[in-house]
Amino acid sequence: MRLAVLAAFASAMFASLASAGSLQVAPVIIDVAAPGAAATITLRNSGKAPLAAQLRIYRWTQDGGEERLDSTEDVVVSPPAVELRPQQDYVVRIVRITKQPVMGEESYRLLVDELPDPLQTSGVQLVMRHSLPVFFDGPGASPAEPVWTLARSGNGLTLSVANHGDRRIRLSALSVGEGGHAVSFGGGLVGYALGRSTMRFATKAKGQIAAGGKIPIKGNTEQGSFNALAVLQAAR
Incomplete structure (x- = not known):
């Protein structure tokens, strides 16, 4: 099954602690290095009322410049549903159960949904979805x-990046051009x-942006700031 990528796709990646209403999740990026096959996250109810949450994990790929989330049986999350008392913490496990070796880096998305209160029958309930990136790195x-x-x-303008390596690039504060002519693609997380x-x-x-030649790019990744050059395609 393919899921549409939601508007809140990157909502949980801007800080070390994500918060949606009373539901908090940490960490917000899960990176499992070889030969590891499991990790944990902690859910916390910081509110004054009980809450329930649903957890689902999907394979995350990019196809033709578009995001895809697809169902998977290679990785499981346990438990898939949690009820939290006020101020309670709960540890959830993420486990890669397939016996196939990791080739390069596998990418997944863990969706943590705060569920509406079934006892509240009037008014508007504001609930949020956390979307957490999960990575499993193969040896080498x-x-x-x-x-x-x-x-x-x-x-x-459209900026394309073809990643010929195995590991992902997390891009933020991305811009092209120089000085007063620079064009920003976002001051925070871009994708x-x-x-x-x-x-x-x-x-x-x-x-x-001048026609022809190569255009300077700058931004930030998980490894720090970078500078690069982009080829400017001719207008069609």
Whole structure:
């Protein structure tokens, strides 16, 4: 089954502790290095009333510059549902159960949904979804190898990154161009380029990007700040 990527897809990746209403989750990025096959997260009810949460995990891929979440039996989350008393913590396990070896880096998304209170029959209930990235690294997984391409598209610009390495790239504070002519793709988290995948990021700002040649890029990854060059595609 394929899921549509939700508007809150990256809502839980901006800090070391994610919070939706009274439900808190930590950590918000799970990275399991070989030969490991399991990790844990902690759910906490910081509110004054009981709450229930549902947990589901999906394989996360990028196809043609688009995000995909697909059902999987390779990784399980236990338990899949939790009831939390006020101020209670609960440890949840994430386990890769398939016997197939990890090739490169496998990417998953853990969705943690705070469920509506069935006893509240009036008014509007605000509940949130946490979407946590989960990575399993194989032995000898190669580092990310990004190749950048910039194109004018409609009323803005599209920046494509083809990652020829095994490991993902987590991109934030991404911009192209220099000085007063720089065009921003977002000051915070922009997104990921998964291993052996291509991802596209768009902005409505055109900027004054000169035709031809290579365009400077700068931003941040998990390893720190970086500078690179993008090939500017000719307008079609």
